[in-house]
Amino acid sequence: MKTMNDYCREKFGKKLYKLSLDGGFTCPNRDGTKGTGGCIFCSRSGSGDFAESGNDIKEQIERAKRRVEHKNKNGGYIAYFQSFTSTYAPIERLKKLFSEAINHPDIDVLSIGTRPDCLPEETIALLGELNKIKPVWVELGLQTSKKESIEYIRRCYENEVYEKAVKALHDKGIYVITHMIIGLPGESREDIKNTLFYILNNKSDGVKLQLLHILKDSDLYEEYKNGNIKTLTKEEYLDILKELLRLIPEEVAVHRLTGDGNKNTLVSPMWSANKKDVINSVNKLVQELGQEQKYIFREIKEDEIPIMFEMILSRMKWMDKVGIKQWNVTKYDEVYPIAYYEEKRQKGEVFVLEEKTNGDIVAAAVLKSEDDRWEGVPCYKRHSAFYLHNFAAKIGKKGVGAIFLSLAEEYAKEKGKEYFRLDSADDNKKLEKYYTEKGYIPVGECIDGLYTGILREKKLQEAQKSPSLTHGKKNMGKCP
Numbered sequence: 001m002k003t004m005n006d007y008c009r010e011k012f013g014k015k016l017y018k019l020s021l022d023g024g025f026t027c028p029n030r031d032g033t034k035g036t037g038g039c040i041f042c043s044r045s046g047s048g049d050f051a052e053s054g055n056d057i058k059e060q061i062e063r064a065k066r067r068v069e070h071k072n073k074n075g076g077y078i079a080y081f082q083s084f085t086s087t088y089a090p091i092e093r094l095k096k097l098f099s100e101a102i103n104h105p106d107i108d109v110l111s112i113g114t115r116p117d118c119l120p121e122e123t124i125a126l127l128g129e130l131n132k133i134k135p136v137w138v139e140l141g142l143q144t145s146k147k148e149s150i151e152y153i154r155r156c157y158e159n160e161v162y163e164k165a166v167k168a169l170h171d172k173g174i175y176v177i178t179h180m181i182i183g184l185p186g187e188s189r190e191d192i193k194n195t196l197f198y199i200l201n202n203k204s205d206g207v208k209l210q211l212l213h214i215l216k217d218s219d220l221y222e223e224y225k226n227g228n229i230k231t232l233t234k235e236e237y238l239d240i241l242k243e244l245l246r247l248i249p250e251e252v253a254v255h256r257l258t259g260d261g262n263k264n265t266l267v268s269p270m271w272s273a274n275k276k277d278v279i280n281s282v283n284k285l286v287q288e289l290g291q292e293q294k295y296i297f298r299e300i301k302e303d304e305i306p307i308m309f310e311m312i313l314s315r316m317k318w319m320d321k322v323g324i325k326q327w328n329v330t331k332y333d334e335v336y337p338i339a340y341y342e343e344k345r346q347k348g349e350v351f352v353l354e355e356k357t358n359g360d361i362v363a364a365a366v367l368k369s370e371d372d373r374w375e376g377v378p379c380y381k382r383h384s385a386f387y388l389h390n391f392a393a394k395i396g397k398k399g400v401g402a403i404f405l406s407l408a409e410e411y412a413k414e415k416g417k418e419y420f421r422l423d424s425a426d427d428n429k430k431l432e433k434y435y436t437e438k439g440y441i442p443v444g445e446c447i448d449g450l451y452t453g454i455l456r457e458k459k460l461q462e463a464q465k466s467p468s469l470t471h472g473k474k475n476m477g478k479c480p
């Protein structure tokens with residue numbers, strides 16, 4: 001994944017800091033041209049809560065610079081016209097404002113946030129001319145490509161307008177960034193992915209992913225107050241984010257991963273107000289994705305079965321060594337001999353994690369589509385799932401188990417499975433904590449010979465219906 005910082009380092013050889021400016025614009029969705037209430041999620045400041053204000057752009061730039069100066073060692077600056085629709089003004093005014101900003105000696109990039117229906121030919125021509133002085137970025141607020149959502153959020157322009165605008169900007173060599181919102185009411189995970197695919201198909205150079213915020217001074221707040229909508233939990237958001245980031249090709253830069261809501265007007269989700277925690281969680285996720293890219297998740301080959309079996313034997317010895325009583329006391333290698341894995345391989349049920357650099361097999365497991373250990377759980381047959389078994393990771397390869405699990409969940413989603421299910425020994429508290437942190441909830445118990453386990457599951461596809469209306473149930477034994 002390429003972040004905005006990666007892109008800037010590649011292109012400009014340094015980090016660039018955004019100076020949020022306000023050109024004193026309004027918006028056709030507010031002044032009556034297309035509507036009066038604005039987009040349903042938009043705050044009174046026209047999504048420019050953190051922008052400077054005032055008539056003099058040079059002064060705004062200086063003030064904004066002072067805010068970030070302490071962080072900026074050897075970086076540069078982006079003059080970002082953020083508030084409202086920053087091309088919605090007569091051409092002479094735009095020329096004056098943008099020229100002042102782009103010609104400022106400290107500015108490396110001029111970035112303009114706008115609507116695609118506010119880019120007439122003469123404005124595109126102006127941006128093309130400015131782009132010859134310094135790079136111009138245009139940020140388009142698409143938010144969603146789903147027809148019903150477009151109406152719901154009162155965007156007031158059709159997708160075709162966006163398509164034409166991207167093309168016209170590209171014809172002038174202008175870099176395009178598209179904004180999309182994650183968690184719009186009534187949007188499933190598939191809808192969210194479709195918006196991303198739509199943006200990628202239209203060859204947007206960058207994307208900004210924005211978590212849906214409910215702000216007190218937006219119309220969405222009314223819906224929220226009436227209990228009609230919910231926002232995403234942090235776990236839901238990170239899970240969707242992870243799925244989206246996997247789909248974004250390396251050449252498309254991700255300019256934003258959450259977005260900030262103004263703390264003074266933010267109503268929900270409040271977890272997003274803890275900026276430090278959000279940044280840490282997102283950074284962790286990006287790191288995990290970076291790690292994942294070093295491995296391949298695939299079906300096992302015939303000649304790799306002995307490698308997997310050896311991994312299980314090593315794990316049994318390791319359990320002896322560290323004092324864990326599990327496979328080593330339940331005759332695991334006899335209950336599941338090497339022939340068992342070969343039989344499962346022939347059914348296409350054995351998967352491995354291969355290290356890309358050297359082809360090493362570092363983790364393996366059996367993924368079954370049915371599991372009689374689950375017969376006693378009421379919801380067992382009601383949902384499609386993969387059941388994880390015989391899961392082993394190479395000793396000394398820290399973190400590969402988590403990567404295997406994450407990629408196996410992804411594979412399950414691709415195969416249309418609603419749940420990922422597994423079990424862990426009832427006395428293994430460490431494993432219980434591990435799976436709980438990964439979103440697995442206990443739903444029952446199983447006894448298999450000498451083994452007593454807790455059955456756990458994680459819902460994978462809840463966003464297919466509505467990411468904002470569904471939440472995992474926490475009570476053991478309850479069927480979602």
Ligand code: SF4
Pocket residue numbers: 027028029030037038039042043046047083084085115141
């Ligand atoms: S989000 Fe943009 S287009 Fe929509 S009302 Fe706000 S300023 Fe206008």
